[in-house]
Amino acid sequence: MEKKKNIAILGSTGSIGTQTLDIIEQQADSFEVSVLTANNNAELLIEQARKFKPQYVVIANKRHYKQVKNALADLRIIVHAGDDPLEEIICQPTVDMVMTALVGFAGLKPTVAAIRAGKEIALANKETLVVAGELIMELCALHKTSIIPVDSEHSALFQCLVGEKENPIEKIYLTASGGPFRGYSLDQLRAVTPQQALKHPNWEMGAKITIDSASMMNKGLEVIEAKWLFDLTAGQIDVIVHPQSIIHSIVQFQDSSMKAQMGLPDMRVPIQYAMNYPERLQNDIPRFNFLDYPELTFEQVDTDVFKNLKLAYQAMEKGGNAACVLNAANEITNKLFRDGKISFLEIADLNEAALANVPYNPQPGLKALFESDAQARAWVKREIK
Ligand code: NDP
Numbered sequence: 001m002e003k004k005k006n007i008a009i010l011g012s013t014g015s016i017g018t019q020t021l022d023i024i025e026q027q028a029d030s031f032e033v034s035v036l037t038a039n040n041n042a043e044l045l046i047e048q049a050r051k052f053k054p055q056y057v058v059i060a061n062k063r064h065y066k067q068v069k070n071a072l073a074d075l076r077i078i079v080h081a082g083d084d085p086l087e088e089i090i091c092q093p094t095v096d097m098v099m100t101a102l103v104g105f106a107g108l109k110p111t112v113a114a115i116r117a118g119k120e121i122a123l124a125n126k127e128t129l130v131v132a133g134e135l136i137m138e139l140c141a142l143h144k145t146s147i148i149p150v151d152s153e154h155s156a157l158f159q160c161l162v163g164e165k166e167n168p169i170e171k172i173y174l175t176a177s178g179g180p181f182r183g184y185s186l187d188q189l190r191a192v193t194p195q196q197a198l199k200h201p202n203w204e205m206g207a208k209i210t211i212d213s214a215s216m217m218n219k220g221l222e223v224i225e226a227k228w229l230f231d232l233t234a235g236q237i238d239v240i241v242h243p244q245s246i247i248h249s250i251v252q253f254q255d256s257s258m259k260a261q262m263g264l265p266d267m268r269v270p271i272q273y274a275m276n277y278p279e280r281l282q283n284d285i286p287r288f289n290f291l292d293y294p295e296l297t298f299e300q301v302d303t304d305v306f307k308n309l310k311l312a313y314q315a316m317e318k319g320g321n322a323a324c325v326l327n328a329a330n331e332i333t334n335k336l337f338r339d340g341k342i343s344f345l346e347i348a349d350l351n352e353a354a355l356a357n358v359p360y361n362p363q364p365g366l367k368a369l370f371e372s373d374a375q376a377r378a379w380v381k382r383e384i385k
Pocket of ligand 1: 010011012013014015016017037038039040041042060100101102103104106124125126127150151152203204205206207208209267
C-alpha cells in the first residue's frame with residue numbers, strides 16, 4: 001500500500017478546515033492528519049482531535065489552552081498554544097502538505113514557514129498571495145515547492161492548464177456568482193444589513209469571505225491571487241458574473257480556444273483535487289445534471305456600484321504594498337460592517353481612502369508588509385472614531 005499523505009490543517013474548525021476533514025475521513029486510504037489548529041473554537045478542535053488523532057494540536061488563542069490540554073490528556077497528542085509553535089510544528093518532517101485554511105493576514109507567517117521547510121501548500125488562504133504574492137512565489141521557486149490552489153476559481157484555472165505548459169495564456173475569466181446583492185443599485189445597497197449579506201446564494205462559507213463575496217472584494221482578492229499564481233497582467237484577467245456558479249473559471253488560449261472547468265458548487269471538489277493532485281480520487285459528491293440547469297447565464301459586473309473590484313485592480317497595478325494595505329483595510333471594514341458599526345457602502349469607501357492615505361512602499365520585504373498591514377488597520381480604526 002502507498003504511504004498516506006500527511007496533512008497539517010491550519011484552521012481546521014472553519015468552513016474549509018471541516019470540509020478538508022470530511023475528505024480525509026472519506027479517503028482514509030490516501031490521507032491522514034498530523035496537525036490540527038484553530039483560534040477560538042476549542043470544543044470543535046477537541047472533538048476533531050479525539051476523532052482524527054493528530055500528532056499535534058495548536059490553539060492560537062492561549063486562553064483556551066488548558067481546556068484543550070485537559071480534554072486530550074488521555075491521548076498521545078501534543079498540545080500547544082499561541083502562534084509561535086505553529087511555525088515549528090508544520091515544518092516537522094512527518095508533514096507532507098499544509099492546508100492553509102485560516103482566514104486573513106494571519107495565514108502569511110505560517111505559510112512562509114511551511115514554504116521555507118519545502119512543504120507542499122494547498123492554498124485556501126488567498127490573503128497570503130494578495131499581501132505578499134511576489135515574495136511567496138519567489139520563495140516557492142527558491143525552496144522548490146509548489147502551491148496548489150483550493151479557491152474554486154483558481155482550482156478551475158489550474159485544472160484547465162494541466163497539459164498546457166507550452167501554451168501561453170491569452171486571458172482568463174474568473175467567474176463570480178454576484179453574491180446576494182447581484183444587480184443592486186447604489187441606492188439599494190445603502191441600507192443592506194449584515195444578516196442579508198451573510199446569506200450567500202450558492203456557497204456556505206466562513207463569515208469573512210461571505211461578506212467579501214457580497215461586497216465583491218472577494219473577487220478583487222481573487223484577481224490578485226490569479227495574477228501571482230498564473231503570472232498574469234491586469235489586462236489578462238477578466239471577471240464575469242455567472243449566477244449559477246457551475247462554470248468555475250475559464251482559460252482562453254492564443255488560438256481562441258477556451259477551456260472551462262465546471263460542476264456543482266461544492267468546495268470539497270477543489271479541496272480534494274489540491275490534496276491529491278495530479279490524480280483524481282473517486283468520491284460520492286453529487287454530480288451535475290444539465291437538465292437541472294437549462295440556462296447558464298453571464299453578466300457584466302458594475303464596478304461603479306461594486307467599487308471594491310475596481311480598487312483591487314488599482315492596487316494590483318500600483319504594486320508594492322498597495323494590495324497589502326487594501327487587504328488590511330478590508331479585514332477591518334469587513335468586521336466593522338459585520339458588527340453593525342459601519343454601513344455596507346462604507347466598506348469600499350474606507351478601503352479606498354486607506355489605499356490613498358497609507359504610505360506607499362514600492363518594494364516591501366516581509367517586515368515592511370507587516371508594518372503596512374498594521375498601519376492600514378490603525379488608519380481605518382482612527383478614521384471611524
Ligand atoms: P472560517 O472563518 O470558516 O474559518 C477560519 C479558520 O481559521 C477557523 O478554523 C479559525 O479558528 C481559524 N483561525 C482564524 N484566525 C486564526 C489565527 N489567528 N490563528 C489560527 N487559526 C485561526 O473561514 P473559511 O474556511 O471560510 O476561509 C478560510 C480561508 O479560505 C479564507 O482565506 C478564505 O478566503 C478561503 N476560502 C474559503 C472558501 C470557503 O468556501 N469557505 C472558498 C475559497 C477560499 P476558530 O474557528 O477557532 O476561530
